[in-house]
Amino acid sequence: MPIKLPSDLPAFTVLRKEGVMVMDETEADRQDIRPLKIGLLNLMPKKIQTENQFARLIGATPLQIDLHLIRMSEHQTKNTAAEHMETFYRPFQDVRDEKFDGLIITGAPIEHLPFTEVTYWDELKQVMDWTQTNVQSTFGVCWGGMAMINHFHGVDKHMLPAKTFGCYRQRNLAPNSPLLNGFSDECVIPVSRWTEMKQAEIDAAPGLTTLLGSEDSGPCLVEDPDHRALYIFNHFEYDSDTLKQEYDRDVAQDVPINVPKNYYPGDDPTQKPLNRWRSHAHLLYGNWINRIYQTTPYDIAEIGR
Numbered sequence: 001m002p003i004k005l006p007s008d009l010p011a012f013t014v015l016r017k018e019g020v021m022v023m024d025e026t027e028a029d030r031q032d033i034r035p036l037k038i039g040l041l042n043l044m045p046k047k048i049q050t051e052n053q054f055a056r057l058i059g060a061t062p063l064q065i066d067l068h069l070i071r072m073s074e075h076q077t078k079n080t081a082a083e084h085m086e087t088f089y090r091p092f093q094d095v096r097d098e099k100f101d102g103l104i105i106t107g108a109p110i111e112h113l114p115f116t117e118v119t120y121w122d123e124l125k126q127v128m129d130w131t132q133t134n135v136q137s138t139f140g141v142c143w144g145g146m147a148m149i150n151h152f153h154g155v156d157k158h159m160l161p162a163k164t165f166g167c168y169r170q171r172n173l174a175p176n177s178p179l180l181n182g183f184s185d186e187c188v189i190p191v192s193r194w195t196e197m198k199q200a201e202i203d204a205a206p207g208l209t210t211l212l213g214s215e216d217s218g219p220c221l222v223e224d225p226d227h228r229a230l231y232i233f234n235h236f237e238y239d240s241d242t243l244k245q246e247y248d249r250d251v252a253q254d255v256p257i258n259v260p261k262n263y264y265p266g267d268d269p270t271q272k273p274l275n276r277w278r279s280h281a282h283l284l285y286g287n288w289i290n291r292i293y294q295t296t297p298y299d300i301a302e303i304g305r
Helices: 010-017 025-029 047-058 082-088 121-134 143-153 199-204 242-252 278-295
Strands: 036-041 065-071 089-091 100-105 135-141 158-172 186-196 209-214 218-224 229-232
Touching (some): 010 047, 036 047, 036 278, 047 065, 100 121, 100 143, 100 278, 121 135, 135 143, 143 218, 158 242, 186 242, 186 278, 199 209, 199 218
Parallel strands (some): 036 065, 036 100, 065 089, 135 229
16 A cells, blocks of 8 residues: 655655655545555755655555644754745644644754753653554654653763764664564664664663663664654665765865764775665564554544543
8 A cells, every 4th residue: 555645745755756655635535545644844944855854764564644744833943945935834733733643753853952952852751652643653763762762761861972874783682673673683783873772771761661772872762662653863765865964065064974883895985885774674663653553543533542
């Protein structure tokens, strides 16, 4: 089954060219099924790139997905055209009375700030509390995952002495978890962050289970059943050249940056980077969508009751 997107959303054309099954609202209405309603709270500055990345992953499952793009109500982005935001996004305050089968909360390039100094922190706390009554399953990504685990469990993020940047091998710590169905004993995932969550502090919080982790980059994927949530601190959704874009940007601006580890062949930035995470990315998001499908009520209004 395809993912339903507005036909004029840039991701519609991008994904169709890649062979991902997409359909517009007219086509979707012909199918007599209830699609899974998935929200994307997009906090990243490059909105369109992020839309493409997540739509690609959740649109590759056998289920029909109805994707809704959400933004913070007061925060105004400076990197995406106002027309795009007005056409395709709804502020959180406009969707808070609705129910969703799933919600993805993306990362945001504000790691250096304490949570309480983020301009939209108060509204984001409302969003996270709202997920407990209006969302069947929530997936917090990178800073979004750190924000959720801090809000629900008081686990704090810690600044690193240097940026963790590159592709890091992760160990499968819970091979029997349905969320890791089909996973190898190890996988590689892109990492790009200045902060970390400490495994000992996660272990001390009741109810949390670390599913993927690395001795080099720390905990990666954490399950929180009590809050029907997953937290991932790394970037399975990244395109093949996303780390390259970040590296080239910093080099061009004379910002000190290491060559991303284990990304370019021979760690040579003149070479084309290799994507070694795509299959596991599709597995994880496919398993998440499948788990939502198995647990969500057919009557979406029953979510949270």
